[in-house]
Amino acid sequence: MKVINVTTGEEILKELNIADTFVRRFMGLMGKKGLCPGFGLKIEPCSSIHTFNMRFAIDVLFVSEDHKVLEVLCAMTPGKVSSVVKGSRYVIEGNANELSDKVKIGDEIQIL
Template sequence: MRFPMLGRWEDAETGAVLLERLFVAETFWQRFRGLQFAKPLEDNCGLLLRNCRSVHTMWMRFAIDLIFLSEDLQILETRLGVNPWRMVIPKTKGVAHVIEVTAGQKGNLQEGTKTRIIQDTGSPRPVSGRGAGGEVLS
C-alpha cells in the first residue's frame, strides 16, 4: 500500500478489533487518489481519509464499503458495495473522516458505535490532532 500505516481500528467500548491495519491518506492529493488504480485491499485492512466528507470511486477497479466517522471517530453512516464511477456524499451531518474497505468486509458495523485508533509507535500524527505515536485516540 502506498500510504503510511496509522495503526489498528477498534470498538472503543468493547476493544474488539475492527481493522488490524489502517492506513492513512492525509493530504489533498492522497485523498483524491485514494484507491484509484489499486488492487483490492487485503482482509482486515482499510484506508482512512482524514478530514474528508465525501468520496468518489473514479478509476477504481473494485467495489468498496464506506464508513463515515465523526471527529471523535463515532460511526455516523455506512455505505456498502459502492461500485466504481460513483460519487458518495453522506446524508448524515457531522462527518469528519471516511474509512474505505473492500466491499463485503465490514457490513456488520453499527451506526453510533464509538471507535478508536491505536497508533503504531512512530506514526507521524493522530487523526484529531491529540496525542502522539502509540497513544489511544478516541
C-alpha cells in the same frame, strides 16, 4: 495502526493507512487492484467520497470528530459518488462487506 469498534470490542481492521494530504486524499484507492483482507484507508478530512477509477467495491464508514460512526455504506461499487455526510471528519474505506458486518451507525471506533 489498527481500528477497534469500542462499542463491541471487536477489531475492525488490522492495518490502516492514512491519506491526509491533498494528493493522498485525491488518489485514495484509485487504480489499486484491491486491498488485502483486514486492510483499509483513512481519509481525513473527508465528508464525501467517489469511486471513480476504482477496480473493486468498498465499504465506507463516515466518522465524526468524536469517533462516532455517522454513516455506513456497504459494497459501494466503482463509478459512484456518495452523499455529503454532515458532521463527518474522516472516512475509513475497506473491502466490501468487511466493515459493514462489524460496525453500525452510532458505534464508537478507535484507531490504535
